[in-house]
Amino acid sequence: MRRTAAVCASGAVLAVLCGCTVQGSDGERHSPIRIELPDGTPSPKSAPPDDKPGATTRAPAPAVLWERGDTGRDIRELQARLRQIAWLFDGPTGTYDDLTEQAVEGFQGKRGLPRTGRTDEVTWQRLLKMTREPGKWDLYLMGGQPADPPDARCLTGRALCISKESRTLRWMVDGRTVLTVPVRFGSEYTPTREGVFSVYWKSRHHVSTLYDSPMPYAMFFSGGQAVHFSSDFAARGYAGASHGCVNVADERAIAEMFAQVRNGDKVVVHW
Known part of the structure; x- marks a missing residue:
């Protein structure tokens, strides 16, 4: 009995592999159920929960170069350029103060940029295109320059x-x-x-x-x-x-x- 079952099983496998018909107990011939063997191609993985269909990838925020509280020569140049286009009227002082922050925010809003008040790379490049290189006495318009050695x-x-x-x-x-x-x-x-x-x-x-x-x-x-x-x-x-x-x-x-x-x-x- 066991031998008969094994033979039947072998025949069924062979029939599947060969794609032939098998004869049922009712005497009718039936097409076998087709079983496809793995071909090495992985099935597509479902998308991660965060990657919803139609979602767009956000670009990283531009790097912030200067913000309120920063000091130095670069801040003087920023202020001098803002003065050129009438966004700032005081200074340059070399200190990123509240007036500088307000001027940067106004400049950003006028040009459709996020109104952060911080000078990021995008804001700075836009400002560079609209202004000229400040001279020494543009940077020190209100003083603050170092003294040279005494005579x-x-x-x-x-x-x-x-x-x-x-x-x-x-x-x-x-x-x-x-x-x-x-x-x-x-x-x-x-x-x-x-x-x-x-x-x-x-x-x-x-x-x-x-x-x-x-x-x-x-x-x-x-x-x-x-x-x-x-x-x-x-x-x-x-x-x-x-x-x-x-x-x-x-x-x-x-x-x-x-x-x-x-x-x-x-x-x-x-x-």
């Missing part, structure tokens, strides 16, 4: 050491720098004189009789030329010029200097 004539005694190259003033005593401030000079039509002078008159609340303009904390050193506070310099920076005087924008600093400088102290104006 040798400033290293002895008490001296206001004024550099036209770096646009800075060092108040020095016996070769030691007490205070450093950015300064502004006269235009090409009213240039600030160069050389070695001395303070001959101090006038705390001076008003120019020639130009009818305030000259607080004036320290005169050559004719009508003086070192003094300038509200115009404080407001416009290097976008303007003096009538030959040495302008200081930091009122607190020049008030401190005015209190220390004496008549007869040396004034050196150099390149």
Whole structure:
């Protein structure tokens, strides 16, 4: 009986492999059930739960270059470029402050970019295409530039050491720098004189009789030329010029200097 069953089973397998018909117990011939053997091709896997049909792959967010709180020369360039297209009116200061963040956000919104207030690669490239390379005095329009080394004539005694190259003033005593401030000079039509002078008159609340303009904390050193506070310099920076005087924008600093400088102290104006 077992032998008969084995033979039948063998015959069934052979029939399937050969694709022939088999005869049933009713005497009728029937097509066998076709069984396909594996051919080595894996069946397609069902899509992962996250990959739904029709879903699109999100592009990675652009890298953030600078954001609020960052400082440095790159921030000055960002601010200078934003000023060129009237999105920023203060600075450059070199600090990514709230005004810079608001300017970047406005620029982004105007151009259909995400309004994050952070400067990412896409925002920066768009800004580069719309602006020119800022010059040195665009970056330091409102001051903040480093001072160059003092002139040798400033290293002895008490001296206001004024550099036209770096646009800075060092108040020095016996070769030691007490205070450093950015300064502004006269235009090409009213240039600030160069050389070695001395303070001959101090006038705390001076008003120019020639130009009818305030000259607080004036320290005169050559004719009508003086070192003094300038509200115009404080407001416009290097976008303007003096009538030959040495302008200081930091009122607190020049008030401190005015209190220390004496008549007869040396004034050196150099390149």
